[in-house]
Amino acid sequence: MSEQTAVEAPVVARRRWTVRRRLHRLDAKAAPYLYISPFFILFATFGLFPLGYTAYVAMTDRTLLDPTWNFIGLDNFTALIHDSYFWNALENTLGIFLIATIPQLLFALFLAHVLNTKLRARTFFRMFVLLPQVTSLVAVALIFTQLFSHDYGLINYVLSQFGIHKIDWEAGRLSSWVAISVMVTWRWAGYNALIYLAAMQGIPDELYEAAAIDGAKPWRQFRYVTIPLLRPTIIFTVIVSTIGGLQLFTEPYLFEPSAQGSTGGSARQYQTVVMYLYEKAFAGTQFDFGYAAAIGWALFLLIAVISLINFLIVRRIRSAEA
């Protein structure tokens, strides 16, 4: 510190003060963005960039092994529209989705209702239904695949005790869908039940009391009080299940007896869209990245459309309520 600075000190101080004030204002304005930025940075890196890059790859004839590739425009998408195996995979995906989701959500609703009554050891049961959720997906798929095995599976053994002929679960189209749906249901029913349970606990007791005074039996209370008030929650679970269901991969992939090729059975009877993508990109000898990227984008668009429909339905219901 010399004399010079001592003379200029007030000026510096004022300048410092304005800098500080500016910083302060910037802090107030920018900090919120800064705080939420990690999400957006991560999303941009692992969500947005791959999305864009995949769109680019989908318009090339890139294969994994070949370092050179050409831009081919929308050729991959044109081929996809005429690809009967893609439509087959889509049909399988939607079929499994319907079989897996509708009974699952009904069951979850029932389960939540039971858990909401005055049971003994309620917390234990509530934790218990979440157990399948924390089980490794691969373990679930492998064990269920053994249960559904043709010659030595437990399910066929039990059926044979009732005189029912052995079912080749993996070979049939509908039977394989059912087997895969059981895996999905087993894993997700408890999770959805807990979501319903949380929503049920938000319903005021007065409504039930009023209904009871009006003479409504438990079933009518459930039907006319619980369900209408759960509607937003039900829609939420439907949307989440839709997105999950359309991306189904691990269960059917591991269900395949000798996971070579990822074709989803000898007649592609349970090949889902993601399995088809995997077949094109990684499972075979083609390593056809461009085409697989096109499948990925088609799936993305499909999910977007279905989510949009869901959204419109939600808005309709909301406005109907208002």
Added chain:
Amino acid sequence: MKTFLKTPRRRVTSLAAAVIVLGLCATAVVASTASGGSQATITLRVGLFGDFGYHDLYKKYEASHPNIDIKEDVQSYPDHHSNLAKHLAVGSGADDIESIEVGFIANFKSQPSNFVNMNKLGVKKLKNQWLDWKWRQSVAPNGAQIGLGTDVGSLAICYRRDLFKKAGLPTSRTAVSKLWRTWQAYVATGKRFQKHAPKGVSFFDSGSNVYNAMIGQLNPAYYNAKGKVIVGSNPKVKAAYALTMKAIQAHESAGLAAFSNEWNTGYKKATFATVTCPAWMMGYIQGQAPKSKGKWDIAAVPGGGGNWGGSFLTVPKQSSHPKEAYDLAKFLTSPASEAYIFKQTGNLPSQPRLLKSKAVLGFKNPFFNNAPVGKIFGTSALELKPQILGPHQGDIQTASTNAIQRVEQKKQSPAKSWKQFLKDVKAVA
């Protein structure tokens, strides 16, 4: 400041030391005693699918090369090859040595720039070590040699003596070999077997295994010399398919998908009497059904020699120690090593001098009723006419397996399934 820094640093070094010690214990490196030397330790990673029987050889190599530390990564057959393709595509992540199976070699060698050209490291001097066709299978279109041959899968038929006896068929391997000089005779034998077979026992495991054995004996099979796919126009492929269909319709097939859980259980419960046996299958059977020791025997394959399987060791260009990796690959495929592996696992050497050697020819396998497996497989390998392979060999095989399974599962007629097979082939190759 100093005291503040010191503790963590010390902690880090001790942690690192602990990790190193653990690593050394895990791999049982003998070389750690020689660590007084100034050379830095090089870690070589070897990427395999399944057990190649290399563990003892690693120890031996590490003992004579104190600066080398070997680690092995084992994955399943499909995962290994698809991950290798990924790692080559992104330019990192591949091991120093990567094994490639014969079904994939044509595909990977179409991009030789991904691999070290072993010609530049002097491999040509060793050319005569290998069977000529094995050597040529890993030569890239531009002339680069990208791999060293490990084993070959020359063919035989493994059969259950006890089941043959129950069905009233001869049990000695010479008599059984005489039963099926041709595949037609094999299918006819199946008919005989099925008449008196124990309940729930089929003549063979799966139609696709029989079909693949027939295909393995053809040349050309799926590709012609110009590299064109000829699946639909090759009458011999169609004939192999038709004969397989005939056998399936005579209820000779257990209809099990090869390498599935049910197939593995089939070995344990003896639900099929014969199985197509490439040399490497011996190890597989021993692993699946160790209790069936002595009940199996091995007979000659119908229709003469043939090949199914066998691998190569390659060095990806991205390896940071290509020279050392090449030396190790050379060691692992040396005559001494291949002879040793044959005795351990049954994987048949790909080297003619070995195949004619006493060590191989005189080798009998006690698990298979002391069958002279060295002689059976060695002769078959030397007789073998190599097949022209194409880049999508593996996908065509998957499509054919699906086609045969559709008939076994009674989902389609043979004719309809064949049509779909041809359509599938068109889509993949």
